[in-house]
Amino acid sequence: VSLVVVGSVALDTVTAPAGSVRDALGGSAVFFATAASLFCPVGVVGVVGDDFPEAGRRLLADRGVDLEGLETVKGGATFRWEGVYHDDLNQRDTISTELGVFETFEPKLPDSYKATQVAFLANIDPKLQLRVLDQLEAPRFVACDTMNLWIDIARDSVCEVLGRVDGVIINDQEAKQLTGLSDTVRAARAVAEMGPRVVAVKKGEHGCLLLADGAWFAGAALPLENVVDPTGAGDTFAGGFMGYLAGADVGDPAAFRRAVAYGTVLASFACEGFSLEGLVPVTREDVEARLAEYARLISLDG
Ligand code: AMP
Secondary structure, three states: OOEEEEOOOEEEEEEEOOEEEEEEEEOHHHHHHHHHOOOOOEEEEEEEEOOOOHHHHHHHHHOOOEOOOEEEEOOOOOEEEEEEEOOOOOOEEEEEEEOHHHHHOOOOOOHHHOOOOEEEEOOOOHHHHHHHHHHOOOOOEEEEOOOHHHHHHOHHHHHHHHOOOOEEEEEHHHHHHHHOOOOHHHHHHHHHHOOOOEEEEEOHHHOEEEEEOOEEEEEOOOOOOOOOOOOOHHHHHHHHHHHHHHOOOOOOHHHHHHHHHHHHHHHHHHOOOOOOOOOOOOOHHHHHHHHHHHHHHOOOOO
16 A cells, blocks of 8 residues: 555444435545545555444445455444534534444554555544554655544643654644644644644635645635535545645645645535545546646636
8 A cells, every 4th residue: 555544434423404324434534545545545544343334344445445454343333423513514513422442442554554655644542643653664754633632631642743743634723722822824833833844724615724844825625515514524635635645746845735736626525425425436537627627716817
């Protein structure tokens, strides 16, 4: 595999104004891998219970996602998450989080993953992210995500991860919480000072602010007129971003601007259906067509 992700593999129950789904395939690693598999072979490090549906495994395997790193715990329950969106889809309440097999998860990279040059530490306990970092033998570009929960209860470990990665992809609320700063620009700069050379701050429908090797890039979001379910959009963004980088020259500053563009395009597809419905039918040609639309959107020349 040329890209490894560690993160949650979940069954999501989601209610939004457009409808609802129960126990649908989700989790940070699943959204990430579904997007990134359009670019390169991806290996997933995660854990499920034996209640995890075979159809979920097949959906990923059919896209060329390697599941050797996906552990199955006999008699265990897969991580479950339930959320409800308001009419304003930027507002979401988490109804429940059932950790299940995640409670005792010890990430273990198969030997065939250890030499990967590009890896993404999706949102999980930062102590587990550190254990994955320890197992990478030749990392060229490793990025991480985190969430408010870990900044609240494990801030030191989050900072330790940030000191060891090359990039971080987080949302604006997390960047502000982490730094204690109330504006996104200063927060992004302060996160970069904690270690990573590349900081991508996601701002939902307002796009992504990138600080890469000291240079700013303001990535607009695509104007979407039919958002159905934004769940996993951030992880899908990361999948497009890292999937593109796995085949790019990470020494070239322009690579990160293009990575933001690919991340934005992938996230836009994810929002157009529940769970993975928006993403699964998408081909690499669809991605390139929407990327061309995006290039027109952000061009000054019309
Ligand atoms: P996002 O919309 O980017 O917040 O991502 C939502 C996805 O993250 C869902 O598929 C959930 O299963 C997963 N998720 C929610 N809470 C957690 C958590 N505490 N740890 C790991 N994954 C989570």
